[in-house]
Amino acid sequence: MLNRNVLVIGENQQSDDLNTELKRYNWHCLFVNENLHGIELVNELDIKVAIINFSITEQSKTFKLIDKLKSYFKRLSWIALITDYDVKNTKLAPLFTSYFIDFFHFPINYQQLANFLGHAHGMAKINTTKAGKTKYQTEGALIGKSKVIQALKEEIEKVSRVNSSLLLTGATGVGKDLCSAIIHQKSNRADGPFISINCGALPEHLIHSELFGHEKGAFTGAINKYIGHIEQANNGTLLLDEIGDLPLNLQVNLLHFLEDHTIERLGSCHKIKVDCRIIAATHVDLESAVEEGRFREDLFHRLNIINIQLPALRSYKEDIELLAKAFLGKEERNLILTDETLETMLIYEWPGNVRELKNRLQRAVVMADSPKLNITDLGLNSQKIKAEALNMNSHKRQMDTEVLLSAIKHNNHNITAAARELNVSRTTFYRLVKKCNIKL
Secondary structure (H helix, E strand, C coil): CCCEEEEEECCCCCHHHHHHHHHCCCEEEEEECCCCCCCCHHHHCCCCEEEEEECHHHHHHHHHHHHHHHHHCCCCEEEEEECCCCHHHCCCHHHHHHHCCEEEECCCCHHHHHHHHHHHHHHHHHHHHHHCCCCCCCCCCCCCCCHHHHHHHHHHHHHHCCCCCEEEECCCCCCHHHHHHHHHHHCCCCCCCEEEEECCCCCHHHHHHHHHCECCCCCCCCCCCECCHHHHCCCEEEEEECHHHCCHHHHHHHHHHHHHCEECCECCCCCEECCEEEEEEECCCHHHHHHCCCCCHHHHHHHCCEEEECCCHHHHHHHHHHHHHHHHCCCCCCCEECHHHHHHHHHCCCCCHHHHHHHHHHHHHHHCCCCEECCCCCCCCHHHHHHHHHHHHHHHHHHHHHHHHHHHHHCCCCHHHHHHHCCCCHHHHHHHHHHCCCCC
């Protein structure tokens, strides 16, 4: 059997064991340190799966490093090797599902790891083949029949008809990049390029060059002319993902481009006219960032001509079954969700949103021993989720009770006045009173 390649980020005392053991299962490890020297071989070696050593003391650094690599290699599947804590017993568990398809604790069962690598590698090859058939797979990609998704589709239709700057806001994993691609595809720029850059994934010293480009010899190591992302997007659309992480000193350069639509490559004094639509996306509250001095107010107003707030998955749980079937329908295996699995999925809050749903289903495809996916295949604990849901409902009922009692007391038991204070109708007020078992 020919060797398959796996990327390994970070070397430690277990690296030699990892290399030796995986060789027995025909895996060749490409070791790359945190400076990413040699990372250009990922495409050359057609690597589909990556392993990273994860420690609780370096968690923030690790997640930022993966974000950076995802901006370059979007189709890499990630596996974590953990040395010093139990993921399931920490608040990091939901975040893990947004980044990794699985994780292993030391000491590692290398046969299990090799088998999992094989499954993940095979599924990645299938997905890569499918993804290569079209430039953008956006047609019908915004799945859902709920009122929330229908309203979002209507907003997308409206903003696709204009060329104004657009700001997409929402939590991590809600689909800001997908919505941006859909907007581009529906616009009059659809025949032009759709260029995306993650402003938070690149080192600060590279962002200016990546955005605006550079001339040959502009700085040490600039051996060739480089066309920046803004210029690449000419006659098309540029997505500035995680715009809230753009350093202040570069925000002014972007503001100048939005004002006159011209750029200067680093090392040049020649202005270049660029015609592209700007879509900015962020999970950061930019208004708060402006107040705190982390984001320029003038740039915020330039970007915020049109704003779409993308909904969290928990606000349209009725679409979860549709989404799951759509994701599973892309797989070669004929897989279905059991009733108990779907029931638990509808209770779960999905802090990682659609990205987490997709990642958990990808994990299930690899881990499932049966065509019927159970909740364990998704890496979820049914009893824990149901218990947390009961606690949340109990807490919410307690808060509702306190609010209602306060309004009643404040208005001297005048129900009409109390309802008016809470901005609800008398009928709704009485229904809430009954639900909270309040005796008037």
